[in-house]
Amino acid sequence: MVVVGITMVTELAAEAGLFRVVAERTARWGRGREWLLWLLTLGLAVLSAIFLSLDTTAVLLTPVVVLLARHARLSPLPFALTTVWIANTASLLLPVSNLTNLLAQHPMGLGPLDFVALMVAPAMIAIIVPTGILFLVLRRSLLVRYETGSARQEPVERVLLIVSEVVVVALLPVLVFGVPVAPLRGAPYAVDEVII
Template identity: 65%
Template sequence: MRTAIVGAALLVLGGVAAVTGLLPWSDALALWDRVWPILLFVIAVTVVTELASEAGVFTVIAQQTARWGRGRAWLLWLLVVAVAALSTIFLSLDTTAVLLTPVVIVLARHAGLDPLPFALTTVWLANTGSLLLPVSNLTNLLAQHAMGDPSPLQFAALMWAPAAVAIILPMVVVAVISRKQLRVRYVTGEEEGVEDPVLFWISAAVVAALVPLLVSGIPVWLPASAAAVVLITVFAVRRRDVLRFGLLPWQLVLLASGLFLFIEALHANGLGTLLARVSGSGESPLDLLRLSLTGMVGANAIDNLPAYLALEPAAGSPVRLAALLIGVNAGPLITPWASLATLLWHQRLSSFDVRIRWRRYVLLGLLVAPVTVVVATLALAATA
C-alpha cells in the first residue's frame, strides 16, 4: 500500500505542475504517448505469469529442477541460476522477484537446504540479469525508445557483453560466500501433482509461445496482451475464483506513472542541466564509467526507475544509454529501496518466514555492485 500512496502523491504533484504550467501539456501528452505501451506490457505480463503460477507451471519447473539436481546442492543452485536468468531476461525482473522467489524457497525447503543462497540468487539476478533484452526491465523499454526503437536482437547485440558480466560476477560471489551450504547433498520430498491438467498445459503452451514473440520485434504489449486475454478466458471457464483485482499490478503501475510524470516535471524545470554536469559526456571508457556509476548511486539513493528517468536526457547516444542501464539495472544491490523488485522480493521472503538482515544485504551489495558496474561498463566499452 505504501507503493500506491507514494505513486498517488507523485501523480498529484505532477498534475499540479501541469495545471500551473510548470510542466507544459505538450510534454505531458508526449510522455503519455511514450509510456502507455510499457505500462500495458507490465500489466499483461504480470497477469500471464500470475495465472501460469496458479496453474502450477512454475511449481512443475521447480520440481523438475530438483530432479535434475541429482541430490547435489551445487548443481541444484546452478540450475536455479539458469532458471532465474532466463526468467529475468524473457519475462522481466519483477517476474523473478515475485514468482520465482517463492518457488526457489519451496524448492530449497523441499530438498532440506538453506533457502538463503537461493533467495539471494533470485534478487541479485532479478536486477543484474535484466540487461540483455528490452522486455527484461522497464528501464530497458524506456531506453529502447530513446535509442530509436532497435529490434530486440539489435538491443542484445549492444548489451550482450555487459549482460554476461552482470550475471556471472554476482553469481561467483554467491558461490563463494555460500560454498559450505552448496557442498551438501539432498533428498527431494514428495512432489505436488497438477490440480487441473487442462489449465496447466494451456498455461504452459501460452508461456512457451510468448517467450519467442517477446523477442520477435513485435511491440511487446501486443503478444503479452493476447496471452493475458487467452489465459483470462480459460480461467474464467475453469477457475473463475482465481480472477481477482489483485492479479493486476496496480500499485506498481501507479508508482511508475507517478514517477514518470514527476520526473518529467523536474526535467522541465532544469533537472536535466544539473545532471548533465554530474554525468558528463563522451563515450570513452572513463566517460561511460562516470555515467554508469552516477546511475548506480542514483538508483541506490532514490530507486532505479526515477534515477534512469532523471539521467536519460544526459545520456544522448545508444552507447551512453547502455552505460546508464548498467548503472541502474546492475547497480541497485545495496539499499532495500534501490529497485521495486528488491522490495517485492523481501515481501515474499517475509511471507515465507525467511529472514535476512538488511545490514548483511547492504554490506554484500557494497562489495558486489560497484565491481559489477565497473567491469560491465568496461565490457561495454570494449565491445560497443
C-alpha cells in the same frame, strides 16, 4: 501496456502451477546435490529474468525456490539470495526484461534485436560476476545432499498447466523479436513498445 500484459500472463501461469512444476523438475535434475540444484536454480532465474521479467523472477520465482529448498530440507538462503540478485542483474538483455530497458530503448531508437546486440556483453558480465561472488560466499553451504523425492507435488489442474506452458513458450519469440501483438484494427502497438 506490455509490462501489464506480461505480468498478467505470468500471474496466471503461476496460479496454474507452472513455476512450481518447473522448480520441482529442477529439484529432480539436481540428483540430490545442493550445488547442482543451486546451478539449475541459477539457470532458471536467468531464463526467467531475461524472458519474463525482473519482477516475475523476484516476485513469483523467489517464493517457489524458498519452498523448494524447505521441502528438500535445505537452507533457503542460497536459493532466495541467488534468485533475487540474478533477477536484477540478468534483466539487462531484452527490452521487456526490465521496465528501465523499455524506457531506454525508445529514446535510443533501437529495435529489439539492435538492443540485444548492444546489451549482450553487459548482460553476460552482469550474470557471470554476481554468480562468481555468490558461489564464493555460499560454497561451503552448497556441499550438502538432499532427497530428490521430498520436493515433488502434483499440479492442481493438468489442463491449465499445459495451456500456461504453451502460452509462455509461444510468447518467447514475440518478446524477443517484437512481433506486433495488436495487428487488428491497425493498432500500432508492438511488444517492444510501452505506453506511458
